[in-house]
Amino acid sequence: MGSLPLDAPVQPLDPEAFAGDSRAVVDFLAEYYRDVDKYPVRAADLEPGRLRKLLPDSAPEHGEPLEDVLEDVRRDILPGLTHWQSPSFFAYFPMNASTAGFAGEMLSVGLNVVPFLWAASPAAAELEGVVVDWMGRLLGLPSRLLFSGGGGGVLQGSTCEAVVCTLAAARDRALAKLGHEAIMKLVVYTSDQTHATFQKGARLVGIPPSNFRVIPTSAASGYGLTADAVRAAVDRDVASGLVPLYLCATVGTTGLGAVDPVRELGEEARRHGMWLHVDAAYAGSAAICPEFQGYLDGAELADSVSMNPHKWFLTNMDCCCLWVASPRDLTSALSTDPEYLKNVGTNGTGKPAAIDYKDWQISLSRRFRAIKLWVVLRRYGAVGLRAHIRRHVTAAKWFERAVAADELFEVVVPRRFSLVCFRLRERFVGDDAVDDVNRELLAAVNESGRAFMTHFVVDGKFVIRLAIGGASTELRHVMDVWELLQAKAEEVLQRYQL
Known part of the structure; x- marks a missing residue:
């Protein structure tokens, strides 16, 4: 060449x-x-700027043979990874990466469809609904989080995206009752072991930083968040005229692998009408094994659950499963309906409603992630x-x-x-x-x-x-x-x- x-x-x-x-x-x-x-x-050479010194200052005017490009990858890129x-x-x-994950990724990028609307790629949108239900059943999730039980799921790029989406849904659900001016009263609760992405997400959806509660944990609880600690923090806020909005329970924290008691926290969330999110980004993969499903006990009390097949489930980046008990809460916060995105010919037919995944995520465009996870599940x-x-x-x-x-x-x-x-x-x-x-x-x-x-x-x-x-x-x-x-x-x- x-x-x-x-x-x-x-x-x-x-x-x-x-x-x-x-x-x-x-x-x-x-x-x-x-x-x-x-x-x-x-990478042995951690000095910033190494690659800039090796590469030209500008892109080439004319195309180059792929073997030259790959040789540069071998010589210049691999040593810096x-x-x-x-x-x-x-x-x-x-x-994780795997042969099946790579094959699925090749199909995804090779077909290169963009299933933001059902009409934009019907099979891609429908495969996603099938695959997230498959995954939910493997993890032992309650039916209320699956399409087959009135809930539903979507494949996000990361937990960070899932967090922002669920926080926005929780915010809008609360403000529909309280009025938009009440946003300054909404409070989000996590533990000192919860991933920092929840703090970022809360800021992005407009929660005042002063209304983000980081509740201490201790060795006595295995560094899990206790319902008593949450109750004390919530009661103080309620007494001050604040509104509890969102509580995160983590199964497998980043620092220590700690597990929060989902059922106890779920009961506390319901006491005040809070949105309960279960973050099982890493450890959720283990729940396909019956001996680990007990860590998700109480998931029927959750408004949303997320886990990342790209972490420990042999599915190449990027792929995050997010399940919600009320798709309407999610889509109400995230949907847009301009004329140029309307599904002409799909309404009023008496057929099952089509899922437009643009309304389940932050961005409009999206990758065909479902085929990658589907190949992994099929192959292994x-x-x-x-x-x-x-x-x-x-x-x-x-x-x-x-x-x-x-x-x-x-x-x-x-x-x-x-x-x-x-x-x-x-x-x-x-x-x-x-x-x-x-x-x-x-x-x-x-x-x-x-x-x-x-x-x-x-x-x-x-x-x-x-x-x-x-x-x-x-x-x-x-x-x-x-x-x-x-x-x-x-x-x-x-x-x-x-």
Whole structure:
């Protein structure tokens, strides 16, 4: 493949070129996945501006061969990436990729339809409704959150989008009764373990920052939000003339994997007519296994539930399932109906109402995400996906036992799902130095290039997180990182002469 002649017209969807370029990219990625464990997990060169120095100041005037582009990716891009699909990536939460996810993504971007209206791509819109009901049943969600039970679901790009949408729905539902001027009285409640995206979302929908309540948690409740703490905060606000609006219950918090008691919080939300959202972005995937469905007990009290198949469900970015008990509440807050978007010929026919997903999200345009999740479900089935989840939970249990058996280390909170939070013990380091030593340990592990982990701070303590969930991560990789941690701990402690 050479460069195009200077006067050659561009043929962007020539079938032969499409096939050839696609094969070249697939071969490139296959080679990458064969060798991904050979790259430093985190980019070795973290100096900002590196890539700008390597690339030209302006785009090329004439097209270039794809092999030249891929060679530049290999030489300039790959060394500057953090390799999220490395089997030794244990940071943040997993961001799964899979063969089925990639195949579904190829179908999505290849067909490149935009199903914002039912009429814009009927099969795409209807497949989405089918797939979110499939997912809801796999997770054991109550029927009231499914289309088959009067609720419904949509595939968002991220939890952040789902949060803004549900906050807007809750806001408008409340203001329809109170009047728009009452927006200054609305209050949102979360815990100190809740993801910060809820604070951002509350600001975006106009909730005053002074009306955002971050309720403390403690080790006594496993850092879960208690109904008593919520009740006390709500009662204080009600006594001050404020209006409780929205309560978030998290199943699998980002920092520690903590679980809030959904049923108890749901009952408290109903006491004041609050919108209850259940955020199961990471841990929701585990609920396809019967042994984990108890964590969603009480979901029938929720107004909305969300989880991210792109985290731990072998579905390539981006894909977030959002279910709502009342689609009307959501669409009332998000719908627009200009003449140029009306579905001509679909109304008044006596047929089931079409779903226009533009009214279920922030943006108008949207991707055909449903086909990606559908391919994953079809290719792996519930049995294969449960095995994927259980494999990582088993590895996390092994790691937790290894940490607990080592006198230098301690497990900070009991393991939940596949996240283990640990650190070097104070008695071997000293109270004044313990956080610094753990910071150095984490930095040493990450700088080795052999693994990548992140941290959290709870009760003033610096904690190291090991989040297991990579599509290629096996028990042997977890054993390897444990050996690496032990070796680096010895090096760090020697520097402190301990």
